[in-house]
Amino acid sequence: MTTRRRLQDIYDRLFEHFGPQRWWPAESAFEVMVGAVLTQNTNWRNVTVAIDRLREGDFLRFERLAALAEAELAEMIRPSGYFNVKARRLLNLLRMIGELYDGEPERMLTDEIETARARLLAVTGIGEETADSILLYAGNQPVFVVDAYTYRICSRHQLIDEECDYRRLQEVFMDNLPRDAALFNEYHALLVMAGKHYCKKKTPLCERCPLWEV
DNA sequence: GTCCGGAGCA
DNA sequence: TGCTCGGGAC
Structure with missing residues (x-):
């Protein structure tokens, strides 16, 4: 066969x-990106608690999330585990989008696949699986x-x-x-x-x- | 105690 | 290649 x-x-x-x-259970592409980082080696159930907390504070938007201090973000996503490293990773990702895509996640998601992938992989804390999850589930790219x-x-x-x-x-x-x-x-x-x-x-x-x- | 939509570091 | 990060469910 x-x-x-x-x-x-x-x-x-x-x-x-x-x-x-x-999939992916989310209300926006940005929410998928956040969830992709939070679910790293973590049960999805725990991630939903953290996502819901962010939603409560209206932090599932680029400008709002990017404005958070790392320690503040870490405390909000505590239920997802690895909260200190994940807070740093999320802010690393947002910094890249801010610098290369003018703070518009949609621009990254509609960019050339290999270009976007390489830029995601260059972010400390985004590995191959997380990068591809973002491209597929947030960007609807065939990856x-x-x-x-x-x-x-x-x-x-x-x-x-x-x-x-x-x-x-x-x-x-x-x-x-x-x-x-x-x-x-x-x-x-x-x-x-x-x-x-x-x-x-x-x-x-x-x-x-x-x-x-x- | 085990496992989880991983990744970076020495 | 191991070690670390970590809370929550089972």
Whole structure:
């Protein structure tokens, strides 16, 4: 079976099982960007608490958030964990957008993909997964997001070997699927669901998994 | 105690 | 390559 067909098969089974995920849960592109940083190695439930706090203070807008002091921001996002580093990372991101895109996130999201990606990666605290999450889920750009679940699932299903770096795994998906942002959006979200509910780290539930025998 | 839509540092 | 950041859910 070709990689192309296997990836399609995996998608079909996950979609059949979990249904449409409709990511990213947010009211604006800016909110997606904030959430992408806050959810780094963090349960999404905790992130929603921090996001809601920011929303209460009307801080889910560039000018308002950029005006916050780091310590003040850190205190607001405390429930998301790593609050000190994340406050710094958020302000680093906003500083870049302020300097290179005149403080307009939309300009970055409609910029050339590789240009925007490189600039995001140059921000201390924005790695490949966070950068791609922003491009796909905030910018609706056809970029496939790779995360720990993607690694685990692809590894256990022998689609990749151990030392496969981020870009390589990303290519597996991008070279074997239609380059469609809506598809990449759903696919990544479905992999997260599969990883969360079945392809668990210590005790995978293989026999009940929708990808059993794939 | 374990894990979470990671990333930077030595 | 390990260590650190960290609160909340289970």
